[in-house]
Amino acid sequence: MMVELDPATDDARLAARLASDLDSSFESLVVAHQDRLFTIAFRTGGDRHDAEELVQDCFVRAYRALATYPPTRIRELRLRGWLTTILLNAGRNRARVKRVPTTELTFEPGAEPAVDPLTRRDERETWARLLAGLTSAQRTAVVLRHVDGMSYAEIAEATGRPEGTVKAHVHRGLAALRTALLAAERREREEIPA
Numbered sequence: 680m681m682v683e684l685d686p687a688t689d690d691a692r693l694a695a696r697l698a699s700d701l702d703s704s705f706e707s708l709v710v711a712h713q714d715r716l717f718t719i720a721f722r723t724g725g726d727r728h729d730a731e732e733l734v735q736d737c738f739v740r741a742y743r744a745l746a747t748y749p750p751t752r753i754r755e756l757r758l759r760g761w762l763t764t765i766l767l768n769a770g771r772n773r774a775r776v777k778r779v780p781t782t783e784l785t786f787e788p789g790a791e792p793a794v795d796p797l798t799r800r801d802e803r804e805t806w807a808r809l810l811a812g813l814t815s816a817q818r819t820a821v822v823l824r825h826v827d828g829m830s831y832a833e834i835a836e837a838t839g840r841p842e843g844t845v846k847a848h849v850h851r852g853l854a855a856l857r858t859a860l861l862a863a864e865r866r867e868r869e870e871i872p873a
Contacts, residue, residue, distance in 0.1 A: 817852030
């Protein structure tokens, strides 16, 4: 029997630990959220090195903020959304200074043994190219919803946008991905000689 972990409960426990001893508990915060934040940064920004720096910057900002918060405020934090907000804001600040290329964006899901690695890589590159073609708001909403699994309410809180706007960005982003994928498949069929 597999026990499913509840991120909200785990975050509540972690927030309580951070409130009582920030320095000894902060590493647990990093371990619990670093992979998720890297995935968001990489898939919305497109560059592995920039994503690593952005996540590091996010944790530095988080630590500095936590060091100034009273314990009661730390206990009340919903860490998942709070860290996502910090990451997205840091990314927007960085984008103002430097335009992040989106052509390197690649998905790295777990390998499927029955699939040819070259085919799998081509599929990842296709999806990455299609995702990179979305607007920044759509790409962020789609990644947070369908890659990170955040609820619309959590995305709205993290991005500072109304929930209806988030739903629209996800809907329009998915529609644009669907249209672009169908067009790419049509072009491929037309290029293959009969």
